[in-house]
Amino acid sequence: MRFMLILAYDGTAYQGWQIQDKGLTIQAEVEKAMFRICCKHVRIHGAGRTDAGVHALGQVAHFDSPQGFEHIPWQRALNSVLPHNIRIVDCREAARDFHARFCALTKEYFYTLWISSAFFYPQRRNFVWNTGHLEIQPMKEAAGRLLGTHDFTSFMNKGTQIKDTTRTILDISFQTGSFPQELVLSIRASGFLKQMARNIVGVLVQAGRNRLSPSDISSILQSRDRTLAPATAPARGLCLARVEY
């Protein structure tokens, strides 16, 4: 029987979602928890990798329950053995052919910026990028240049072999966060290339500092050259909000 999990995690202590040779990962922790529950190796398939230090409120994953374990209350069982920085937010039975990664239609990330230069609240240090003052209007104009379907090669970091670098950005919205000093950028797209969300934020922040004009953004996009775009924004500000199917 196939199940769909919705997971939230504080990614601060992790080397990202995907199992690696070294370091803690969220996928490995969930698989360890599964093993503790049913003494079987159960593979957990995530909707996408999140980088080291990136958080999630709505990561999605699927797994097939081993025979004889169909009626386990998975949410409760997993939460009772998982570390406190990973929580199962929901668990539902899924269609036999549901696949967390291949069936995903859109993903939404949000990125939180602390835009006050006067002070900083340390409670937020693992969840925001403290940029100091930014001008929002140029950021909105820059965001407008990124909407739609483009080749996002200039926004993709190395390290993946991917043929199709075209993605569609459906929406970039600007809101206030849990403090008035916080600016939250939500980016919804058909998919994200490696570190694309953080590279988009890197560009928007440079626009907010008036170091890039909206036409610079278009040039960067058209150049298909990663070296022409600003540095990748820090991982800690990023959170995978939801995956739509």
Next chain:
Amino acid sequence: MRFMLILAYDGTAYQGWQIQDKGLTIQAEVEKAMFRICCKHVRIHGAGRTDAGVHALGQVAHFDSPQGFEHIPWQRALNSVLPHNIRIVDCREAARDFHARFCALTKEYFYTLWISSAFFYPQRRNFVWNTGHLEIQPMKEAAGRLLGTHDFTSFMNKGTQIKDTTRTILDISFQTGSFPQELVLSIRASGFLKQMARNIVGVLVQAGRNRLSPSDISSILQSRDRTLAPATAPARGLCLARVEY
């Protein structure tokens, strides 16, 4: 020259504000930072102690700058040497007779409760008490019984020698927090006895579970007996919001 500091801290890693023989404290970290800046022992006087695990957005403290160090940009200097979980939010010159503790007129704490039983976001684990579902109306009625001037002996934990246990609660307000699943209780009072804020929250949560009626609250207050009141709420949900002078 006397200076007033406003401090924010993530109290998770600390044994509270006040210097102790063992363990990290916020006061000790600030005094260490002062020593690194001017190679002199400078005493930092806080407006009040906060318990181990309790946070602050607006703790206040004062100190006298050593001779020759009057013109140091203290906020920037301290922030450059303090650990990242303590930040100086503001620093101003204060009157010669200003005293962070003795001049305080009122203090305001807020306490964050996570009141959804369905799920929990682990990003919030060091800053909220996850109580599950609570009914808000009985909590508001219970809060109403605590407003005004009372002997709060039933709400004071042992460990301090204090003569006058009378305090005035000026306001208890209820708001939604940074997630819709969060209920934030703000408590403003003339002063707080040892763990009084957390004991008030302990009582209000029992009211929200319908385990205490508003008249039970009045009885607890009148009994002046700590053993008749519910358990102290966990430290992690509490935050010192501001001190008024």
